[in-house]
Amino acid sequence: MNRYDYIIIGGGIVGLSTGHKLLEKNPNLKILIIEKENDVSKHQTGNNSGVIHSGIYYKPGSLKALNCRRGYRYLIEFCDKNNIPYEICGKIIVATEEKELPKLQDIYERGIQNGLTGLKILRSEEIKDYEPYCTGIKAINVPQAGIVDFKLVSDKIAVQIQNKGSYIHFREKVTEIKEKTDYAEVITNKEVYQAKAVISCAGLESDRIAKMTHRNLNIRIVPFRGEYYKIKEERKHLIKNLIYPVPDPQFPFLGVHFTRRIEGIYEAGPNAVFAFAREGYKKSDINIKDLYESMMWTGFFKIAFKYWKIGLGEFYRSYSKSAFVRALQRLVPEIKKDDLEKGGAGVRAQACDNKGNLADDFLIVKGKRVIHICNAPSPAATSSFSIGETIAGEIFNR
Incomplete structure (x- = not known):
């Protein structure tokens, strides 16, 4: 029987960041990350647009808003510390029709409530100062937005996790999870593992993994x-x-x-x-x-x-x-x-x-020994270190 302190399912940036934050709190932990592909970040992380999101769009107080703003800071700190290239280049959000102006104003106000500074409403002629070939009737300049290669970030986290004595198993697929009284058991196509707790960050497979412990997941x-x-x-x-x-x-x-x-x-x-x-x-x-x-x-x-x-x-x-x-x-x-x-x-x-509503926020489902991150689309990459810290805090406070 292979025993670990914690098992993480999924080697995308959210799973890796969760491992990173667990080890940050306790470097002596023995963690296993199980990834079905032959490398980290092969799916959502490795195929996103590479934008460091500012947090301007999200409903104040939502998990997206809170984690994006905090994760933004952690991401920049990590890149600075590890010499990962990034650029805070800013972006503009452009209204091209009158009917879009109320929504543009709403986005601006959300940005203020979410703690962004330096936001500026641009008149039509001012847009050209930022993007000479762009046309619109009004815009918001968002100076905090940036760009980075999230695959490079993921690769660096993976190396650090392994250098601290924890493990990443590739080409291994989870087939069953069992929650016991004192531990969780994870069965894969290769092995059976035990851990104090399991964190699923399975992305495109997250609902299937979640249903292994939450049969009635809707x-x-x-x-x-x-x-x-x-x-x-x-x-x-x-x-x-x-x-x-x-x-x-x-x-x-x-x-x-x-x-x-x-x-x-x-x-x-x-x-x-x-x-x-x-x-x-x-x-x-x-x-x-x-x-x-x-x-x-x-x-x-x-x-x-x-x-x-x-x-x-x-x-x-x-x-x-x-x-x-x-x-x-x-x-x-x-x-x-x-x-x-x-x-x-x-x-x-x-x-x-099951009512046809698309989840508009991050969704975390908690069990006795298993935590499932069930909805983590954009801005999850920007938010990943904050999500990981939240999960680590939940684990250690149990």
């Missing part, structure tokens, strides 16, 4: 693929930093936007289209089990009914580059179809309840 992960285009080298001058639209208040995604990555790549996207596989990074990716589970979930058709119009638009933009470009031209009119080439994609693990 949420399901619905995968949404986000597709990107790269901006060609000769057209990069159209974008300086990060340009975001005012998000649609009816849809829990930020809309297609422009980003600059720390390695010098400029991107446009992502959209948010229902994926036919939880790891469906290509349009052609179909997993029958994943698709069946999504389609048979009682909440799925309620989502489809609620968001059918927006969903059709996202599908259309997924298959029509021209439609995708038209959405981008609302922000930067000079961007053209020929300026873009196919980029990568990520899949967002979005929790949905």
Whole structure:
């Protein structure tokens, strides 16, 4: 029998940060991280946009707001301490229609309530001072936003965890969890382990892992693929930093936007289209089990009914580059179809309840010996050290 102090399921940045914070509190712990892939951060962490989020969007007092602001500080400190390149470049959120102005004002006020400083409302002509090729009627300048390679952050955390005598097992998949009186038992396709407690940070598989101990869990992960285009080298001058639209208040995604990555790549996207596989990074990716589970979930058709119009638009933009470009031209009119080439994609693990509500906040489900992080989409990467600290505090206070 393999015994550890704590077992973490999932080697993305949230799982790794949780291990990091546990060891920070007690360096003598023996921790095991179980990862089904051959490396850390192969899914959501490794395929996100690389944006360090400021916390401006989130409802004051929510887990997203609290953890994003605190996690932001921890992330910057970690990067500084470990010589990981990042840049606080700022971003603008741009209203292009009069009807978006109340939402823009609401975002500004949320930012103030969440503790952001230096926010500035920009008049139409002032937008050009920040993004010369961007057009809008009003915008917010958010100086705290930045960029980093979260895979580099994850790699550094992984090395530090192993250097402290803890373990990361790759190519190992959890098949069962049993909560006992004094310990938890984790069964994988290779071994059986025991630990004082188990923390699941399983991302796209989080609901399946959670149902191992919470049979009546009323949420399901619905995968949404986000597709990107790269901006060609000769057209990069159209974008300086990060340009975001005012998000649609009816849809829990930020809309297609422009980003600059720390390695010098400029991107446009992502959209948010229902994926036919939880790891469906290509349009052609179909997993029958994943698709069946999504389609048979009682909440799925309620989502489809609620968001059918927006969903059709996202599908259309997924298959029509021209439609995708038209959405981008609302922000930067000079961007053209020929300026873009196919980029990568990520899949967002979005929790949905059986009433068709998409979870708008981080969701943590607690058991006697197991803690499940069941909804941790954006800004989870920025928030990861704070989420890890929260979980570590919960563990040590039991």
